[in-house]
Amino acid sequence: MSEQDAEQRAESVAVHRIEFSVDWPPGHVAAYLVDCAEPILFDAGMAGEDAHEELVAGLADSGYDLADVDHLVVTHPHVDHIGQVPAIVETADPEVYAPAGVDERFDRDPDELAETVEQNAKAAGLRGEYLDEAVEMSVESLERDGGLLSPDYVDHWVDGGTEIDIGPLTFETTHTPGHQADHLVFQTEFDGERRLFAGDMALATFRPVAMHTGFDDGYDEAIDAYYTGVDRLAELTVDRVYPGHGPVHADFDDAIADDRESLDHLLERSLEMLDDDGKTAVDVAFQRKGDRDIRYLVIETTSALAKLDRDGEASSTLEDGVRRFTVA
Template identity: 30%
Template sequence: MTPANPAQREAWVGGTFPEVERVRPGLWSVPVPIPINPLRYVLVYVLELPDGVAIIDAGWNTDEAYDALVAGLGVAGYAITDVKGVLVTHIHPDHYGLAGRIRESSGAWIALHPADARLVRERYDDDAIDSLVQRERALLRRCGVPDLTLDELAGASMMIRHMVSMARPDRLVEDGDDLGLPGWDLRAIWTPGHSPGHLCFVSPERKVLFSGDHVLARITPIVAVHPQSGPNPLADYLDSLDAVRKLEVEEVLPAHEYRFLELAERVDTVLAHHDARLAEIEQVVGAAGAANCWDVATRLTWSRPWETIPPFMRRSANNETLAHLAWLEAKGRVVREAGEPDLWRLP
């Protein structure tokens, strides 16, 4: 993809942080660090308003992230108290985690899609999280995850929960909603897949798309079956890609990596990636005769050897494999034999 700012791409490739940047009049990009994560930072976008700013996404709830956001706002000429609203693309910690702390500092409203807003309590409330972990454990057992690692994988995300300040949204944003930001013709596009309530935001007048994690310059977002997903999230994701592909925009502003220019070309590349992945999974299932999801996942091509993938990412890999199997099942290309574990075969 052609980077909108080559220096931003060079920072990503070189393992450094990009600069706080004035993208265009009234719009800034602020990198906010993500601890212990290969993504390294989330790009928070600052939209100037007549009486302050609104931001798209927020970062993790750590002092380092908060300080970086405050410093970035300062470069743009604003303070944290000038934030009037936080548009959250989805409820993963690197996008939503700091939103509550920002609201405490500024009184800003927080906006989410209803499909993600419904998941907040079970995901981040101490009184509800045990139920979610047990549901994840049951799902992993049906996938064939070995007993030796079952508990470790089921609770693998617990280590990052403290990086979220749980905050219920003040506004619910539906597909097609005008955000009502003075000076901005910003419209919401519901793009489920990476999360049930993922939102992108498009400005037809400025010809820019804030794509969150939906479309990134080089990597593809995790699309997985899990206790809070729908039954076929990959179908949702592929449909959502089609929904944004036709947009007439000149620049894509994602939450990670770097800004780029060719939206339709990138969408086509991602669609081709999933076509290839689906074919690979079909081939593995056919060669095995019958296999559980975990065994299929261990036989796929990943960015590193399976043995070197840490537990949290192994769980993601398994659940992403399950999403592809569910899509193939819906198309009649594989058959599920229910049990503990479920077995998958070709028809």
């Protein structure tokens, strides 16, 4: 970026969207470049060479080179949001901000994770190759994502409920777990509008699955955590949302209401699918599946059934390491 361009941008703020292709609906993930005196990039897109080309092209469309990124902010450590972190750090050497808790999560011992996931996935009803895949996927995700967002890259571990200065702007942070346990959203104001960089929360078109911790410790708290995240968002006043999937929108209140309704419906449908014989989370997930990926639905369904059990609407028994649920 030229010195003249930098001077022209010193007192203005704009937001540019950069899309990356992914293999699951809705077919893209978005990052956002806040075009200001010290350019800020929210999230880092998908991993891989194609995504790197999309990042470079998206920045170029906004008049920037990769080396111009001064600040990189991560909303949560899923691969489609941290995929280009190493390339950005190597080329631009930005200040990097990530949710507090990710460093401890990525320090998880892979063997201990495998043992925990195997036990929890088995209790959900997974068997054979499905059980093996759940364990392998968890360990591979830990090792892959821990490399993409190495704690060595991070300059600032950010807590929810704080104010943080990033370049010329001040952001308010909110911890919104459920989709991912450490997920943060970042809110700021310019041009008379309250702007929310929302990651995978407050989408206009769908509610992301409640993965939270996967099948690691805390997996059964995902739905309660998601409600907590939605409740915290509902306390905010937002004019414009910049989400990781789906369009930029101004329907914040409707998106929050839709998310809460979706969680309510998940619990209602899960309870309706139970019978007197007892069903596993896998049984219920397959009934819910449709054309969706069963791997993530099982995690979400397991947490939904655990919440129903805690709330006294369902009851469960554990036999030979497998948990079955009936209506209370």
